[in-house]
Amino acid sequence: xxxxxxxxxxxxxxxxxxxxxxxxxxxxxxxxxxxxxxxxxxxxxxxxxxxxxxxxxxxxxxxxxxxxxxxxxxxxxxxxxxxxxxxxxxxxxxxxxxxxxxxxxxxxxxxxxxxxxxxxxxxxx
Numbered sequence: 001x002x003x004x005x006x007x008x009x010x011x012x013x014x015x016x017x018x019x020x021x022x023x024x025x026x027x028x029x030x031x032x033x034x035x036x037x038x039x040x041x042x043x044x045x046x047x048x049x050x051x052x053x054x055x056x057x058x059x060x061x062x063x064x065x066x067x068x069x070x071x072x073x074x075x076x077x078x079x080x081x082x083x084x085x086x087x088x089x090x091x092x093x094x095x096x097x098x099x100x101x102x103x104x105x106x107x108x109x110x111x112x113x114x115x116x117x118x119x120x121x122x123x124x125x
Contacts, residue, residue, distance in 0.1 A: 018055050020111050022047065023062045027104045027111070030069060034097055038077070045070040061116035062107060069103050072123055099125070 026044040033041025045067055052063040076096040083089030102125055110117040119125070 018059055020059070020114075022051055023059065023066070023111050024108065026063075026066050027108050030066060030073075031101065031104050033073075034100065038074075041070055041073070058114070058116040061120055062111055065103075065107055065117045065120045068120065069100070069107070073100050 026048050029040040029044030029047070033039065033044070048063045048066040048070075052067070053060055073096060076099065077093070080089045080092035080096055083092055106125065107117045
């Protein structure tokens with residue numbers, strides 16, 4: 001009778017690196033928030049909060065970038081909404097949409113290159 005226990009293999013990171021599907025989905029949800037009035041953005045930020053801290057550092061930086069993008073865009077859209085009373089808000093709303101698209105595209109490009117996004121702490125791009 002053999003009483004030796006075979007150790008379970010250690011989880012090994014896939015050869016191509018960690019799965020980036022969830023961060024891509026979050027970026028798409030942030031972008032879809034433009035058409036859904038922010039509903040999908042809210043779902044995306046919840047997903048980013050849930051998955052934050054469960055991957056390598058560069059991937060966690062993407063989740064942090066997405067969370068900051070959500071909150072900063074919320075501030076910008078609220079400001080643009082208030083300023084619609086003096087008509088400049090309509091122009092600012094368009095500027096915020098362009099800002100959001102650029103920020104998400106930058107994040108997706110960095111994600112595909114398997115590195116953290118640049119300037120995570122900035123309020124601009």
